[in-house]
Amino acid sequence: MEVESILQKLNQELLQASNPKQLEVIKLNYLGRSGIINDLAQKIKEIKPEQRSEFGKQLNLIKQEVTKILESHKIKDSENKLEIDNSIPDKMPSTGSLHPTTHAIFQIQDILSQIGFVRKRYREIDDDWHPFKALNMPDNHPARDEWETFFCENGKWVLTPHTSNGQIWEMENKKPPIKMLNITKTYRRQISPKHSPMFHQFEGLYVDKNVSIAHLKGTLDYFIKGFFGSNRETRIRPYHFKFTEPSFEVDITCDVCKGKGCKVCKAGWLEIGGAGMVHPNVLKNVGINSKVYNGFAFGFGVERPYMMKGDINIPDIRMFYTTKLDVLKNF
Numbered sequence: 001m002e003v004e005s006i007l008q009k010l011n012q013e014l015l016q017a018s019n020p021k022q023l024e025v026i027k028l029n030y031l032g033r034s035g036i037i038n039d040l041a042q043k044i045k046e047i048k049p050e051q052r053s054e055f056g057k058q059l060n061l062i063k064q065e066v067t068k069i070l071e072s073h074k075i076k077d078s079e080n081k082l083e084i085d086n087s088i089p090d091k092m093p094s095t096g097s098l099h100p101t102t103h104a105i106f107q108i109q110d111i112l113s114q115i116g117f118v119r120k121r122y123r124e125i126d127d128d129w130h131p132f133k134a135l136n137m138p139d140n141h142p143a144r145d146e147w148e149t150f151f152c153e154n155g156k157w158v159l160t161p162h163t164s165n166g167q168i169w170e171m172e173n174k175k176p177p178i179k180m181l182n183i184t185k186t187y188r189r190q191i192s193p194k195h196s197p198m199f200h201q202f203e204g205l206y207v208d209k210n211v212s213i214a215h216l217k218g219t220l221d222y223f224i225k226g227f228f229g230s231n232r233e234t235r236i237r238p239y240h241f242k243f244t245e246p247s248f249e250v251d252i253t254c255d256v257c258k259g260k261g262c263k264v265c266k267a268g269w270l271e272i273g274g275a276g277m278v279h280p281n282v283l284k285n286v287g288i289n290s291k292v293y294n295g296f297a298f299g300f301g302v303e304r305p306y307m308m309k310g311d312i313n314i315p316d317i318r319m320f321y322t323t324k325l326d327v328l329k330n331f
């Protein structure tokens with residue numbers, strides 16, 4: 001069998017080939033069903049039985065060689081001789097998308113600005129006064145323990161564990177009437193599917209004359225229906241915070257059981273955040289006369305309420321901050 005001459009011929013043909021189509025034709029000529037190699041294989045019948053094994057070996061050798069040569073040309077071809085077809089649309093650059101937390105923040109801001117709340121962004125690293133002392137939590141008060149705080153430089157600075165420090169900053173710098181929405185990062189020493197050590201909160205504060213719990217309830221209802229849908233109900237439950245009196249926890253009806261009671265909720269209700277009427281001591285701490293003015297405040301997380309929306313599938317809060325594109329690209 002003329003192995004050498006077959007390989008030589010193949011190399012010559014390949015030298016003349018200048019595009020992938022020609023390469024494909026050559027491949028078929030050699031390796032195809034009625035190609036040169038299969039034709040040779042047919043000849044085995046004409047060969048004397050004692051020479052057949054040698055013939056078979058040669059045939060395999062040539063097949064391997066031809067395949068190797070063609071493979072190496074494929075690579076060269078795509079590297080060097082790619083034909084450019086100008087009519088094919090170019091690959092679109094990847095444009096990315098907004099992070100789910102940003103989506104949530106924009107929605108919150110949109111809804112609350114419709115009823116006059118002005119977006120602010122107060123400190124994430126703060127002194128002791130704004131997130132604690134001015135909020136009616138004196139040094140060593142046990143309520144401070146509820147906030148799982150990260151302290152820096154022996155307590156000189158804190159990574160703010162809630163957005164309520166924004167109430168103090170706002171009232172120190174502005175006279176009533178005040179309608180503030182503070183959205184920032186917050187930090188707590190907790191990690192679980194429901195807790196991320198860094199998360200976001202938003203805080204509403206309204207201070208004016210004759211503000212009542214009815215105003216608070218109306219504002220909460222407006223937000224909840226805007227964010228979750230008009231079928232969701234809100235309730236406030238007595239609770240305790242040092243900086244509000246009276247204080248409440250805010251619940252919304254569960255979307256899974258529609259308020260009937262199921263595994264994911266407590267008797268039809270899901271807890272969403274805290275609220276209350278601004279404590280007179282807090283007003284005093286920022287120089288506002290509590291005999292003339294009063295107000296309400298509420299503070300909710302950003303990621304957790306977003307996870308509670310019916311059409312959002314984020315089962316673990318830590319997924320927000322994994323930077324895994326296959327998760328984040330869904331938003």
Ligand code: PHE
Pocket residue numbers: 161162163164203241244273274275276297298299300
């Ligand atoms: N700051 C409270 C928290 O993080 C929530 C809250 C805000 C409660 C405003 C009352 C008023 O839990």
